[in-house]
Amino acid sequence: MIAVIDYGAGNIRSVVNAFGKLGYQVKVTNSPKDILSARAVIFPGVGAAGDTVSSLKALKLVEPVRRVIEEDKPFLGICIGMQVLFTGTEEGGWHECLDILPGAVRRLPAGLKVPHMGWNQVKQKISHPVFSGIPDNTDFYFVHSYYVEPENKSLVAGETEYGVTICSVITKGNLVATQFHPEKSGEFGLKFYDNFIKNTETN
C-alpha cells in the first residue's frame, strides 16, 4: 500500500490525482497504523511548517513518520513535507520541526518576489533513480516563501537559483524530499513520482 498522509490542512487532491494518472492506487490516511505498514509514504505539506508539526502531533503521526524514515522505508516529502523534516523554521518566529535532518528553514531573501512562484530549473547534483529520464535543469513548479538549509550538504540532490541557491531536492537512502510540486510540474513531475515508486519496487 502507498500511503498519502492527510493531516487535514488542505489540498492533497492533485497529489492523489497524479499517482492515479500513473496507475498507482494510493490510500489517503492519517492512521499511524497505515503509515507504518505502507510500502511507501507520501507526505505532501501545505501552509506553514509550524502548523503542520502541530497537526502531526495532534494526530500522533510524529513517531510513525520518524520511524518510517529511521527504518529507511521509502518516504517522499513535498514542499512543507520537506521543510518539517528539519530542525526548525523561521516562519512566524522560530518553530521547532521534527529534527530528523539537521538544518534550518529560512525565509527567502528580500528583493525578489515572494512567494517564489512558477517554473524554475532543478540542477541535479547527484545521479539518482528519481531523476531517471529527467534532463538536468528541467523546470519544475515551485510555490514557497521558505527554503531548507541542510547542515549536511551531501544530502542535496538538486538545487535551484532564486536570489539564493535553494536546496530543491534532498535524498538520503530511501528518503526523498522536494521543495517543488511534482504533481504540478507536468510530464516530468509525473515522471519524478513514477521514478520514486519504481525505485521502491526494485529495493
Add this chain to the structure above:
Amino acid sequence: MLTKRIIPCLDVKNGRVVKGVKYRDHRDVGDPVELAAFYNDEGADELVFYDITASSDDRPIVLDIVERTARQIFIPLTVAGRLRTTEDMRLMLESGADKVSIDTAAVLNPALIREGALRFGSQCIVLGMDAKRTAGNSSMRWEIFTHTGTGGGRATGIDAIEWAKKAVELGAGEITVNSIDADGTQAGYDLELLKTISENVSVPVVASGGAGTPEDLYKAVVQGKADAVLAASIFHYGTYPISEIKKYLSDRGIPVRV
C-alpha cells in the same frame, strides 16, 4: 532562473468555453477539459478558468469541469469568478483547483482575502483587480472597478495601487492586474499600471487584458515588470500558438519554460 509564466484564460459559461475559440484542427473547441489539455500540450505554464455563468445553480457544472481537468492536467489551475465565501473557495480547491482568484468579492469584503489566506494559505489566494485610468487631475491614477463582468462595471473610488498594497497585507499571494482600458482591445497591456503595481507589492504580478501580439507580452514582462502574462484572445484565435510566443520571448532573452 525563474521563468516567466504564460497563462491562457478560458471563460466558462454553462459548462462551455465561450469567446469564439478557433483552431486549425477540428477538436471540440468549446469543451473546457479538452481545451485545457490542448493548452497543456502546447506548453501553457498554468491555466485559468473564469466562471462567467450567471446563475449560482450552475456551480456543480464548474466543479465538475475543475475535477475532470485536475485528473488530466498536471499544471497549476486557477478558478476565478463568483467566489464570495471561503466555502466557495474550499469547494473549488477540493475539486482540484490550486488557486482561487477573487475580484469584486474582495472589494466588497476585504476580510475575505485574510480569511482565505488563513484557511488555505496565501499561495492559493489571488487578487484579481480591474483598474481604469482616471481622467481628472486627482492624485489617483487608476481606479478600481467592480462588477466588470456586467457591462461597464462600477466605480469604487478606490486607488488601485493602495488596494494592491492592502490586499498583500491581508494575505493575497499573487495579483492579477487587468486594465479595463486595454481589455479586449488587443492593443497591448497598460504597461505603466503594471509597472507601478509590480514595484509596489512584494508578491508576483500577472498581466491581464490587452494582449494582441507576442511583443505585447514581451513588453508586459520587460517594461511592465510582470511575473506572468495572462491572455485569452491571442491564444483562442490560434494566431499565435504558445510555443511560438515562448520562442519569441526566449529569442529576446526572457526566461521561459520550453
